[in-house]
Amino acid sequence: MPEYPKVQGGGSLIVAWQVKNKHVLVVGGGEVAAGRILLALNADARVTVVCPSSGLNGEVAYRVAEKQVTHIDRNFEPCDLDTADMVLCAIDDPEASTQVWKLCKERRIAANIADVPPECDFYFGSIHRDGPLQVMVSTNGNGPKLASIVRKRIAEALPSNMGAAIENVGKLRRKLREVAPDIKEGPKRMKWMSGVCESWSLDDLVGMTEQDMDGLLSHYQSGDIPPLLEVRMKNL
Numbered sequence: 045m046p047e048y049p050k051v052q053g054g055g056s057l058i059v060a061w062q063v064k065n066k067h068v069l070v071v072g073g074g075e076v077a078a079g080r081i082l083l084a085l086n087a088d089a090r091v092t093v094v095c096p097s098s099g100l101n102g103e104v105a106y107r108v109a110e111k112q113v114t115h116i117d118r119n120f121e122p123c124d125l126d127t128a129d130m131v132l133c134a135i136d137d138p139e140a141s142t143q144v145w146k147l148c149k150e151r152r153i154a155a156n157i158a159d160v161p162p163e164c165d166f167y168f169g170s171i172h173r174d175g176p177l178q179v180m181v182s183t184n185g186n187g188p189k190l191a192s193i194v195r196k197r198i199a200e201a202l203p204s205n206m207g208a209a210i211e212n213v214g215k216l217r218r219k220l221r222e223v224a225p226d227i228k229e230g231p232k233r234m235k236w237m238s239g240v241c242e243s244w245s246l247d248d249l250v251g252m253t254e255q256d257m258d259g260l261l262s263h264y265q266s267g268d269i270p271p272l273l274e275v276r277m278k279n280l
């Protein structure tokens with residue numbers, strides 16, 4: 045019998061949820077809401093905030109004034125859910141937030157009620173961001189402060205050019221798909237791309253210019269992965 049991975053229940057399904065152009069409703073306009081709004085905007089969501097103007101904190105008021113978010117100037121009403129794909133609730137009124145949660149469940153809308161784990165379809169985590177790189181730490185409700193401490197340790201351990209390297213690899217992968225668009229090339233493309241990531245250093249990946257990429261890609265057909273210096277010599 046082969047050894048298969050052991051199931052470790054009690055975790056979360058960690059995914060990178062694509063909310064680009066989806067409607068995210070944020071209920072409340074305080075400090076926690078400000079954090080949720082930024083995270084949703086960073087993921088290119090269309091954000092609506094429902095909260096009386098008098099309750100908006102400085103950051104949320106700024107995003108309203110800059111038209112980064114749509115603002116509904118009153119307390120939450122059930123009709124606010126009509127266009128929502130996701131709801132993030134961060135209000136200081138437990139009864140009202142339980143009401144928001146119940147309505148979301150009736151309508152099967154994914155929701156997070158800040159600080160109320162039984163009223164969350166998903167938890168937030170502590171996030172490190174560096175360009176296209178995102179690292180999220182979750183302690184699955186056990187210790188949010190520790191999540192933040194672990195996230196800082198991970199971030200300190202990462203090279204400072206990691207995000208830039210990933211950005212360049214993204215460019216190279218898109219170019220590779222132009223050079224070898226055939227769906228049947230999938231396995232060859234993937235093997236070659238993994239080889240580049242493994243054999244080139246982070247500094248090579250960061251320093252790779254458009255010309256270097258084209259030079260490297262000219263070796264794709266043969267399957268070779270020459271070092272960066274060799275690619276540059278050929279370009280001379």
Ligand SMILES: C[C@@]1(CC(=O)O)C2=NC(=C\c3[nH]c(c(CCC(=O)O)c3CC(=O)O)Cc3[nH]c(c(CC(=O)O)c3CCC(=O)O)/C=C3\N/C(=C\2)[C@@H](CCC(=O)O)[C@]3(C)CC(=O)O)/[C@H]1CCC(=O)O
Pocket residue numbers: 079156157158159160161164166167168169170171181182183184185186187188189190191192195
């Ligand atoms: C990670 C982070 C993301 C974010 O919210 O953006 C986040 N909480 C953060 C901070 C934080 N929250 C709290 C403290 C005080 C110290 C402490 O209690 O540790 C601190 C520390 C601080 O403020 O520095 C209080 C707290 N939080 C929850 C409860 C209710 C409960 O536990 O029952 C209570 C009240 C407990 C009580 O009354 O005693 C619940 C949740 N908080 C979560 C996420 C989800 C689980 C995440 C996980 O387990 O990994 C979950 C389940 C639901 C959710 O809200 O999504 C963010 C750090 C971001 C960063 O700094 O990087």
Ligand SMILES: NC(=O)c1ccc[n+]([C@@H]2O[C@H](COP(=O)([O-])OP(=O)(O)OC[C@H]3O[C@@H](n4cnc5c(N)ncnc54)[C@H](O)[C@@H]3O)[C@@H](O)[C@H]2O)c1
Pocket residue numbers: 071072073074075076077094095096098099100101118119120134135136137140158159
């Ligand atoms: N998960 C976390 O990291 C975390 C951290 C701190 C606090 N919290 C929780 O998040 C909630 C909000 O915290 P905060 O510090 O942002 O509070 P806050 O007092 O700064 O903000 C509360 C906001 O809710 C608005 N509001 C109240 N009732 C409303 C309603 N019915 N409709 C629309 N808006 C309404 C208020 O006008 C205000 O803008 C609290 O329940 C708190 O326990 C979570």
